[in-house]
Amino acid sequence: MMVVRAHPLFLLGGVLQPSVLLLVVFFARGQPTGEQAARVATAVLLMAYWGSTVWQGAAILRRERLIGTLAHFMRGVRSPMLVLTGKALGASIAPALLTSVTVAVMMVLLRSPISVASPGWFVVGLVAAVLSGTALGTLLCSLFLLTRFGGQLSSALLYPVFLLAGLLIPVEFFPAGIRWLGWFVSLRWAQQFLVSASQGTPDFSALALLGLLMVVYAVAAVTSFRRIDHLARVRGTLELG
Amino acid sequence: MSWADASDRVVLAAKIGLREHLADNPLSVTLSTTWPRALLQCLFFTMLGRVIGGADGQAYTFVGSIAITITLFTLVQICDVPMRDRWSSTFYRIRSSEMPVPLVYAIRSWPLLVEGALVAVLCILLVGLFTVQFALMLQLLALVPIYLLLVLTSGAAGLTAASVALFGRAGNDVFVGNLGQYLIIAASGALIPPGRVAWLDAIGSVLPMRHGLLAIRSNLAGEPWLAHLLCEVVVGLCWGLAAVLLYTYMARRIRRNDHDKVT
Incomplete structure (x- = not known):
């Protein structure tokens, strides 16, 4: 509740967006x-979660710079990468929990509660989606430090991902030439796994691809953060204050 | 203040509005991020209609998605116009000027209104082409004047929302603008046809877009549409009046008490 009060944007991504999308679809x-309901619910859950990750997680370092603590953050006793990972994880978990509760409540209110046949694997899928979002948030927040137009970039990243991941709109609706781009979006595999787990037939190949993309995002995040660190502390070309 | 003075001030406010807008949103950033995002949002909701209701559903949501896209500029981004004075601590200059506060912000918002109109036309052309709706695309091009009216009415609502953001807690600007946009997505009839959910219809009837969209759909169906258009004008005027009253009241309260965070 304190998080929501402190950051009203959580309400947007965690409550308002999933509720409105579910109202529209229903x-x-x-x-x-059945499977259609599970597909819609997981699609809305992941879309709202992705929106929150891009807005909250990707803004961590920009916020540090805005309030004047970025220099201390980069020069602290603890590894800044460790602190950043912790903050990104927090920025992922809070919206994921809020969005999950919202979607569950809305599905009940809309008289279409989802029954999850493999709850254990469903939770594994959710955790993997959160970790993947954390890695992506860490990557984006390093990249967004390089431009003062991070807000515009955040917003520009939303719909390409919603479209390419095939969440609410199946990829078959798009020209064959661009469908392959969706392979690099972890949300696609997260949804595939979550829907299969809800039907009792977990798709482990989707889980493996989700894990693989998470590792790729994490490696890219570490590399880009090191680059930021180099620009700021060695070359002195990145403003921290 | 003479007419010549007044017109000079209006021109100056318009110039400042453009400069502020370009400083925060250079053309390269607008063309590479903001406009593609707007077009993709329109494409997303249009294709969602196809998934939900086939070709008819797609035609229905195409008409509404263009209106939703307009709100990106007239409801979400317009909050930045007065908020820039809060961020720069320059609101005291606005409230002590000879021009009324709401008029200053209405004039400074013109680049966003123009952007909203341009993007609406681009959505009709590009999303129409991508989703192969050539006939509807041509029909909608003829109805662009109604979309222009929607730009104005939603802009009036956006300025009202911005006044709430300006005098409220920090961070409310993003929240209030987006809240307005989500309300319009859910209740304006852009995606959910009117008559399906009573409480959404009730909310939608006082929001901009709703009656204008009904006018567009009635026109497309060959039915009478002027009454809907007049309703949209009335709703827009009410939102404009609300903006005038809110800015005037808040500015007077701050001048009298001098205790607000907005300086």
């Missing part, structure tokens, strides 16, 4: 059932 289309 009332424009009619009641989805």
Whole structure:
């Protein structure tokens, strides 16, 4: 509750966005059932979660710079990468929990509660999605430090991912030439695994691809943060204050 | 203040509005991030309609998605116009000027209104082409004047929302603008046809876009549409009046008490 009070944007990504998307899908289309309902719920969950990750996680270092603590952050006793990872994890977990609760409550209110046949694997999928979001948030927040237009970039990244991941709109609706781009979006595999787990037939190849992309994002995050560190402390070309 | 003075001030406010807008959103950034995001959002909601209701659903959401895209500029980004004075601690200059506060912000918002209109036209052309809706695309191009009216009415609502953001807690600007946009997505009839959810219809009837979209859809169906258009004008005027009253009241309260965070 304190997090939500302190950052009203959590309400946008965690409550408002998933609620409105579910209302649109349910009332424009009619009641989805079974696997369709699970697909819609996980799609909305992941979309709202991705939106929060891009807005909250990716803004961590920019916020440090805005309030004047970035220099201390980079020169602290603890490894800045460790602190950043912790902050990114916090920025991922809070919206993930809020969004999950919102989607679950909305599905009940819309009289379409989802039954999860493999709850254990479903939780594993959610945790993997959160870790993947954490890695991505860490990567983006390092990149966004290089430009003062991070806000615009954050917002520009939302819809390409929603479209390419095939969350609410199946990739078959797009030209064949661009469908392969969705392979690099972890949300696609997260949804595939979560839907399969809810049906009791976990798709482990999707989980493996989700894990692989998480590792790729994490390596890219570490590399880009080292680059930021180099620019700031060795070359002195990145303003920290 | 003479007419010549007044017109000079209006021109100056318009120039400052453009300079501020370009400083925060250089053309290269606008063309590479903001406009593509707007077009992709329109494409997303249009294709969602196709998934939900086939070709008819896609045509329905295409008309509404263009209106939703306009709100990116007239509801979300417009909050930045007065907020720049809060961030720079320059609001005291605005409230002590001879021009009324709401008029200053209305004039400074013009680049966003123009952007909203341009992007609406681009959405009709590009999303129409991508989703192969050529006939509807041509029909909508003829109805661009109604979309221009929607730019103005939603801009009036955006300025009202911005006044709440300006005098509220820090960070409220993003929240209030986005809240307005989500309300319009859910209740304006852009995606969910009117008559399906009573409480959404009730909310939507006082929001901008709702009646204008009904006018567009009625026009497309060959039905009478002027009454809907007049309703949209009335709703827009009400939001404009609300903005005038809120800015005037807040500015007077700050002048009298001198205790607000907005300086």
